[in-house]
Amino acid sequence: MVSATVAAGVRRVRVPMPGGGLPFSNAYLIEDAEGAVHVVDPGSPTRAARDDLRAALRGARVASIVLTHLHADHAGGAAALRAATRAPVLVHEREAEALRTLAAGLPAPDLDAWGVPAERRPELLAAAVVPAGPDPVVPDATVADGEHLPVPGRRLRAVWTPGHTPGHLCLLDEEAGVLFTGDHVLPTVNPGLGLGGPTATNPIDDYLAALDRVAALDDGALRPLPGHEDPFTGVRERCAVLAAHHRRRADEVAAQAGGTVWDTAATLTWTGGWDALSGSTLLSALRQTAQHRAR
Ligand SMILES: [Zn+2]
Structure with missing residues (x-):
């Protein structure tokens, strides 16, 4: 399958992911009234991902x-796609800020304190080095919460949903009855939180509020x-399950x-068990535990 239609004028491309975790990310190709295509999340910065996306775009x-x-796994292919198409890259304004912060480098997590x-x-320490991938893209423009994206013939509204990252965006197409949820709401996976650099607010509180929205x-x-x-x-229903998960974890x-933080994390219930966590999943678990303790 190169791509499949999932809503009127919307095709989904399963873009392969490296690393043996989740097998693919979803890129969505939205057709506008002028016959052009708008790409939501081009996917990983790998040759396999790029080839599959190009095949689905077929010269559009x-x-x-x-x-x-x-x-x-969402933004990694954006720079190459922009170079090939000259299309501008859009992100939420808060995500643009996070990209700048991450590009400047983050201090390593305080493993002593944990x-x-x-x-x-x-x-x-190895897992902490690459939060945004090897080549974070510099966006061309930003969008604010509630703004409509420049997609002729469609009303595609930006819904700011911080938590997973500070400027995470969902996109609502009311007429088509679809919501592009990114990693804010996934059907079975619990998204990690606070994975886009430091924030002034607690990512768990941000996430719970964004689930309500x-x-x-x-x-x-x-x-x-x-x-x-x-x-x-x-x-x-899925938002309610995710919120309940975080409230239970808070308790x-x-x-x-x-x-x-290490002692606390080891006593919590983790999908697949505490002993199965390693590298980035372990780092994410410890961050989440630290965020809960900081609330
Ligand atoms: Zn993802």
Whole structure:
């Protein structure tokens, strides 16, 4: 399958991901009234990803490239696609700021303060080095919450959904009844939070508020088009499940008196078990635990 139609004028491309985690990210090709195509999340910065996307585009005129967020599995292919098509790259204004911060380099996580045992430190330090991929894109323009994207003939509204990253965007096409959810809401995966550099606000609080916003958009027939896995239904129900997960986690963390972030994390329930976490998944688990303790 190169691409499949998932809504009127919207095709989905399953773009392969390197690394043995999730098998693919979803790029969406939105056709406008002038016959041009707008690409949501071109995918990973690999040759396989680029070839599959190009095959799906088949010489179409690309008018813009919209990124739900800065992670390499969504935004990594944006620079190459822009070079090939001259289409501008659009992100939320807060994500543009996060891209600049990440490009300048982040301090390593404070593994001492987290109480991480010496033998687990190398994998965490290695995982902390590449939050935005090897070549973060410099966007051409930014969009603000509530703004409509420059897609002729469609009303595609930017919905700011911080949490996974500071400027994560969902895109609502009310007429088509679809919501591009990026990594804010996935059908079965619990998105990691606070994965776009430091923020003045707690990413868990931001995320819970953004889940409420997205749930409120669902009239019962809204079809979410996620950044991974398959299009699904029931976005309001899924938001409730994700919110319950974080509230339960908050209670678990609150029940732990004292100890380090490492001690607390080791007592929590993790999908696949604590012992299965390593590298970036372990780093994400520790960050999330630290965020809960900081609330
Ligand atoms: Zn992703």
